[in-house]
Amino acid sequence: MKRSLLIGNIIVIFLVVSYGTVDYGAPVLATHLWREDYKNLMFKCDQVMREHYIAKRAVELSPTSETVKNLEATEVGLLDCHEYDKLRKRMLIWGLTGPQLSLIGLEALEEKKYELRRFVETHEIRY
Amino acid sequence: MNFGGLSRLTRFATRTCLLVALLLTGQAPALASFEDILRKAVRANGFTPAEETHVPVNPELAAQGKLLFESTHLSLNGNISCQSCHLDEFGSADGIPNAVAVGGQGKGAVRAMSNGGILPRNTLSFWGRGGVGFSVFFWDGKVDFSGKRKISQFGDAFPSDDPLITAVHLPPVEIREMLAEDHIVLSNKQESPKAAENILKVVTARLKQNEPETVNEIARLQSISLESVSFVHIATSLASFIRDKFRLKETRFHRFVFKGAELTARELHGARLFYGKGKCSNCHSGPYLTDSKFHAVPFPQIGFGKNGFGIDYGRYNVTHNPDDLYKFRTPPLFNVEKTAPYGHSGSVATMREAVVFHFGPLRGIDPTRMRPLDRHEYFKRLAASAEARILTGFLDDEEVDSLVVFLRTLAF
Numbered sequence: 001m002k003r004s005l006l007i008g009n010i011i012v013i014f015l016v017v018s019y020g021t022v023d024y025g026a027p028v029l030a031t032h033l034w035r036e037d038y039k040n041l042m043f044k045c046d047q048v049m050r051e052h053y054i055a056k057r058a059v060e061l062s063p064t065s066e067t068v069k070n071l072e073a074t075e076v077g078l079l080d081c082h083e084y085d086k087l088r089k090r091m092l093i094w095g096l097t098g099p100q101l102s103l104i105g106l107e108a109l110e111e112k113k114y115e116l117r118r119f120v121e122t123h124e125i126r127y
Numbered sequence: 128m129n130f131g132g133l134s135r136l137t138r139f140a141t142r143t144c145l146l147v148a149l150l151l152t153g154q155a156p157a158l159a160s161f162e163d164i165l166r167k168a169v170r171a172n173g174f175t176p177a178e179e180t181h182v183p184v185n186p187e188l189a190a191q192g193k194l195l196f197e198s199t200h201l202s203l204n205g206n207i208s209c210q211s212c213h214l215d216e217f218g219s220a221d222g223i224p225n226a227v228a229v230g231g232q233g234k235g236a237v238r239a240m241s242n243g244g245i246l247p248r249n250t251l252s253f254w255g256r257g258g259v260g261f262s263v264f265f266w267d268g269k270v271d272f273s274g275k276r277k278i279s280q281f282g283d284a285f286p287s288d289d290p291l292i293t294a295v296h297l298p299p300v301e302i303r304e305m306l307a308e309d310h311i312v313l314s315n316k317q318e319s320p321k322a323a324e325n326i327l328k329v330v331t332a333r334l335k336q337n338e339p340e341t342v343n344e345i346a347r348l349q350s351i352s353l354e355s356v357s358f359v360h361i362a363t364s365l366a367s368f369i370r371d372k373f374r375l376k377e378t379r380f381h382r383f384v385f386k387g388a389e390l391t392a393r394e395l396h397g398a399r400l401f402y403g404k405g406k407c408s409n410c411h412s413g414p415y416l417t418d419s420k421f422h423a424v425p426f427p428q429i430g431f432g433k434n435g436f437g438i439d440y441g442r443y444n445v446t447h448n449p450d451d452l453y454k455f456r457t458p459p460l461f462n463v464e465k466t467a468p469y470g471h472s473g474s475v476a477t478m479r480e481a482v483v484f485h486f487g488p489l490r491g492i493d494p495t496r497m498r499p500l501d502r503h504e505y506f507k508r509l510a511a512s513a514e515a516r517i518l519t520g521f522l523d524d525e526e527v528d529s530l531v532v533f534l535r536t537l538a539f
Contacts, residue, residue, distance in 0.1 A: 073403055
């Protein structure tokens with residue numbers, strides 16, 4: 001009886017610890033590990049997508065061998081988005097939610113806001 | 128039945144399994160066909176196996192050309208040979224920013240400090256010159272056989288249909304290159320094909336006198352009499368040597384593209400940037416990694432420049448078309464790691480800087496330390512490079528490093 005209880009307790013503790021690790025620990029760890037990589041890859045993907053769109057428009061407006069070649073280069077450039085997608089999915093698997101990833105993305109987008117704040121802090125006394 | 132609990136349990140189980148799988152494999156599966164995507168892009172950009180660029184040469188004629196390449200008798204009144212500035216240890220260039228030609232002594236830095244005539248351009252390497260389809264020579268394309276109308280300083284009376292043979296005619300008649308600016312040259316100085324022809328006649332006569340065995344062999348190999356030998360026969364022999372010695376050889380990148388060999392992860396990353404986001408292949412394309420066209424890349428300018436006062440108008444000097452101001456022919460990239468410094472005036476010391484200045488030229492200059500004229504000229508070069516808004520992509524420092532690692536795979 002005691003042995004069964006002990007085994008039962010071990011199983012329950014194992015499940016609780018596993019659940020806690022997977023549901024709460026893993027996302028925290030993943031955020032810690034890959035936050036900066038995620039921001040970096042998000043920037044790169046955004047950049048190559050913009051370049052690709054501009055290249056497409058350039059071909060539409062002026063379909064020359066140069067603009068077509070440029071478009072082809074930007075298509076290869078889109079492979080950066082594959083890296084971003086891979087990391088995004090990995091982080092989802094590690095338990096981060098879509099909104100949490102979006103928040104990290106927003107942080108990346110707003111990174112230059114600190115410069116703006118510093119500028120205002122330096123100069124607001126003049127206003 | 129509590130479906131919410133079941134769903135939560137299923138999610139937990141699924142995520143656990145995926146996490147375990149991720150931890151065991153280390154990473155998510157990569158695109159299996161990534162290398163193939165890259166190989167396809169490289170081929171689409173006109174990259175071919177090295178042997179497809181080879182033009183057959185007569186090895187005996189090339190052997191005589193080698194002797195001429197090393198001979199100072201190609202110089203009318205100086206003490207310089209082709210080899211003085213095209214050295215193996217510098218990847219067939221000279222390792223200094225501006226060429227120090229006639230009157231120069233030694234190699235590399237020693238030559239730069241010697242009292243020779245400075246040519247205001249960086250010596251170009253020879254790799255691939257004279258290969259199949261290679262038809263635009265020199266930084267400003269002053270020999271350009273790529274279009275319907277052949278361009279050279281000889282006007283319509285160009286000495287050969289072969290652009291390399293025509294190009295070989297120029298250094299011996301270029302003042303400060305192989306022609307010293309002595310009082311006779313100064314008093315007869317004129318830019319005309321006739322003047323060049325006269326000088327080449329004298330050079331040929333000197334070669335007949337000082338290198339009789341070589342010239343005899345050249346006559347025999349081209350089935351002409353010794354009396355009939357003119358500079359075009361000399362140039363043909365020199366061109367055979369250049370074609371043979373500096374032909375493209377198989378690089379690691381060739382093996383990757385055409386033989387399925389592997390590159391390191393870093394090299395692959397660099398190749399992906401070259402043909403993708405960095406957009407280097409927009410201009411560095413084709414079998415020689417050049418589009419043979421003219422673009423303005425606002426590298427810093429050093430030396431007095433082709434147009435004096437630190438100014439070099441580049442292609443404009445050939446076409447006199449204002450659209451060509453500050454443009455230079457895209458340089459091929461084989462053995463690029465051996466041919467520093469870079470740029471038309473050799474103002475860029477390292478490959479890394481050369482990569483950076485393509486998309487971030489402002490990192491190479493400090494306007495506050497420039498003379499007003501230099502600042503103005505730099506502004507104009509920047510303006511001329513406006514096409515770069517489309518033709519280049521931004522790279523971070525790590526990506527630049529990868530690109531440099533990739534460029535090293537182009538060595539042989």
